[in-house]
Amino acid sequence: MATSGTDTIQPTGAKPRPFFAPDRVLIYSLLIITSIYFLIPLYVMIITSLKDLDEIREGNIFIPTLKPTLDAWVKAWSAACTGLNCTGLAPGFWNSVFITVPSVVVSITVASISGYSLAMWPFKLAERCFVILLVGSFIPYQVFLYPLVIITREMGIYSTLYAVIFVHTVFGLPILTLLFRNYFASLPEELFKAARVDGAGYLRIFLQVLAPMSVPIFTVAVILQVTGIWNDFLFGVIYAGPTNYPMTVQLNNIVNSLQGVKEYNVEMAATILTGLVPLTIYFVSGKYFVRGIAAGAVKG
Amino acid sequence: MLSVSVKDLTLNFGAVSVLKNMNLDVEEGEFIVLLGPSGCGKSTLLNCLAGLLDISDGQIWIKGKNVTWAEPSERGIGMVFQSYALYPQMTVRGNLSFGLKIAGMSKDEIEKRVARASEILQIQPLLDRKPGALSGGQRQRVAIGRALVRDVDVFLFDEPLSNLDAKLRSELRVEIKRLHTRLNNTMVYVTHDQIEALTLADRIAVMKGGVIQQLADPQTIYNKPSNLFVAGFIGSPSMNFLSGKTIEGGKAFQFGDIRISLDGYDGGAVLERDQAVLGVRPEHITVSASQPAGPSIPAVVEIDEHLGADSLLWLKAGEKELCVRVPVEGRLPSGTKVHLGLDIAKASLFDAKTEQRI
Numbered sequence A: 001m002a003t004s005g006t007d008t009i010q011p012t013g014a015k016p017r018p019f020f021a022p023d024r025v026l027i028y029s030l031l032i033i034t035s036i037y038f039l040i041p042l043y044v045m046i047i048t049s050l051k052d053l054d055e056i057r058e059g060n061i062f063i064p065t066l067k068p069t070l071d072a073w074v075k076a077w078s079a080a081c082t083g084l085n086c087t088g089l090a091p092g093f094w095n096s097v098f099i100t101v102p103s104v105v106v107s108i109t110v111a112s113i114s115g116y117s118l119a120m121w122p123f124k125l126a127e128r129c130f131v132i133l134l135v136g137s138f139i140p141y142q143v144f145l146y147p148l149v150i151i152t153r154e155m156g157i158y159s160t161l162y163a164v165i166f167v168h169t170v171f172g173l174p175i176l177t178l179l180f181r182n183y184f185a186s187l188p189e190e191l192f193k194a195a196r197v198d199g200a201g202y203l204r205i206f207l208q209v210l211a212p213m214s215v216p217i218f219t220v221a222v223i224l225q226v227t228g229i230w231n232d233f234l235f236g237v238i239y240a241g242p243t244n245y246p247m248t249v250q251l252n253n254i255v256n257s258l259q260g261v262k263e264y265n266v267e268m269a270a271t272i273l274t275g276l277v278p279l280t281i282y283f284v285s286g287k288y289f290v291r292g293i294a295a296g297a298v299k300g
Numbered sequence B: 001m002l003s004v005s006v007k008d009l010t011l012n013f014g015a016v017s018v019l020k021n022m023n024l025d026v027e028e029g030e031f032i033v034l035l036g037p038s039g040c041g042k043s044t045l046l047n048c049l050a051g052l053l054d055i056s057d058g059q060i061w062i063k064g065k066n067v068t069w070a071e072p073s074e075r076g077i078g079m080v081f082q083s084y085a086l087y088p089q090m091t092v093r094g095n096l097s098f099g100l101k102i103a104g105m106s107k108d109e110i111e112k113r114v115a116r117a118s119e120i121l122q123i124q125p126l127l128d129r130k131p132g133a134l135s136g137g138q139r140q141r142v143a144i145g146r147a148l149v150r151d152v153d154v155f156l157f158d159e160p161l162s163n164l165d166a167k168l169r170s171e172l173r174v175e176i177k178r179l180h181t182r183l184n185n186t187m188v189y190v191t192h193d194q195i196e197a198l199t200l201a202d203r204i205a206v207m208k209g210g211v212i213q214q215l216a217d218p219q220t221i222y223n224k225p226s227n228l229f230v231a232g233f234i235g236s237p238s239m240n241f242l243s244g245k246t247i248e249g250g251k252a253f254q255f256g257d258i259r260i261s262l263d264g265y266d267g268g269a270v271l272e273r274d275q276a277v278l279g280v281r282p283e284h285i286t287v288s289a290s291q292p293a294g295p296s297i298p299a300v301v302e303i304d305e306h307l308g309a310d311s312l313l314w315l316k317a318g319e320k321e322l323c324v325r326v327p328v329e330g331r332l333p334s335g336t337k338v339h340l341g342l343d344i345a346k347a348s349l350f351d352a353k354t355e356q357r358i
């Protein structure tokens, strides 16, 4: 049977595809167009921020400068004016740091422990708490703006950084708790039981058994919170008070400042500076999104 | 001395009653297997013993102590789970010593116990690996080791072998048996694999719907099932059930218009019952080509399944499907007419209304 015929030999495996297959061309063109769409503004911002004002006035916004200078960046950071005071973005940056770090740490700590309790230690009202949280995460927060002004005033922290920290922490809790609850509920229950048989208690199970398996969800929570809080404008304007504005508010004030000439280079630099923190977070933590840390815990 | 004693245990999940007024006494060193279909409450019972579920009513005693409300770690039990449940971020050594560290044991003692357990289970070379780098069989060994190091009186196993392939399963089964012989602790072992149950158990508790149907040694369970459920659940292929009635004051069984003498039946007083079921295992039926002297059931061969050591004949006697296990001799083509003789001494007779064995 095998004597006559190379023609009976069939190729195996997937059919080799031409590089310019129609679907591939379509996907890549789409990707390239979207990238250009988002990258061109960034490109313009960067080269503009490196020019001096004279060069900007020439109007060739797409052409890179021949004599790049960091003057605009320095000014944006330390000398740009918002109305009367010319302190640049630096104070705003530190305000934002001082707001973001405690808000992120506190909200994630509280939410992860609450989520863990809801998922693993069902108590009588657990179901109800869950529903309340669910509803809570969908109420538009504008509804709470004014009540929170009163609450923070009564607490004696209105118009301070603590008020902003407090508000961010509280608003982060429902959605984060849900996030953690769902993640912990998806972990194998037998792991939790095994730890109990081993004599581990409430906190030890959380810290030594579950938390190390939960790096991905903690990463997601950190990204959500850092970008959310860093980019926030509204709470900063309302609760911080004029001397404590976060970076975003300060940026707005610089860009919308009506005095003097419009310094496009400084504005561009300031904008990039403000966006740098969330951007860094995305780059650094991206790989944890993908990584499955729980591999090997149970079957498979 | 009783090792584990369950008294009137009831467990409800909300309105659903999963375990109903259960009583179970396990002797020290005994190997008890809980066997039953999915959802009958085996794992639930085990979790109650372990203290992982709060029971609704009743008491649990372990080694003469009432542990009904004791923490899992205080009950002197070790547990092995179906999914292994190893801590993924710890090495095998870390997994084994986790509980001991919590108990505040000295470094030397931990070292000694880990060494002993890993020697018994032959996992010394794996001690510094993480669970992710182990095969299924190795993981389950480590999981057993985690119960072993705690030096407990009672081992609880929840379907420990059901995630393994057939070959590994039989290997580990033998190993668990060996472990039991060596350590002689009490073992409570959940499975729905009959072979595991029949080979491992000193006594089997067959459960259904949260109630123990029969608690007896494997022989008794197999040969004298106490009711129709146990009879049908144990044995593969399962027992043949002939519906009919008992006649002549209990001396014979009438199946259709065939009279089957109950001479030699090993059970209680048969009496006359107008609804009875005669259960005969496939290996307790003989097949002959010509009509034998005694009463027999005429049947037609449908399928002859060759299994290697023996064959299964699937037959039809009138409308009734029957299965018979026969030695592999001449094979019988489909359509062959045969006569079936029943071994009444090994058969079981049930009252169709109460479903209990007579």
Ligand SMILES: Nc1ncnc2c1ncn2[C@@H]1O[C@H](COP(=O)(O)OP(=O)(O)OP(=O)(O)O)[C@@H](O)[C@H]1O
Pocket (backbone or CB within 6 Å): B013, B016, B018, B036, B037, B038, B039, B040, B041, B042, B043, B044, B045, B192
């Ligand atoms: N947390 C719970 N809430 C409500 N019902 C439950 C809960 N856990 C188990 N059940 C119910 O209790 C019954 C017994 O469950 P259990 O896990 O003990 O079964 P099982 O005999 O171990 O079954 P399997 O062989 O599938 O493991 C099932 O009907 C199940 O639906």
Ligand SMILES: [Mg+2]
Pocket (backbone or CB within 6 Å): B042, B043, B044, B158
């Ligand atoms: Mg189960």
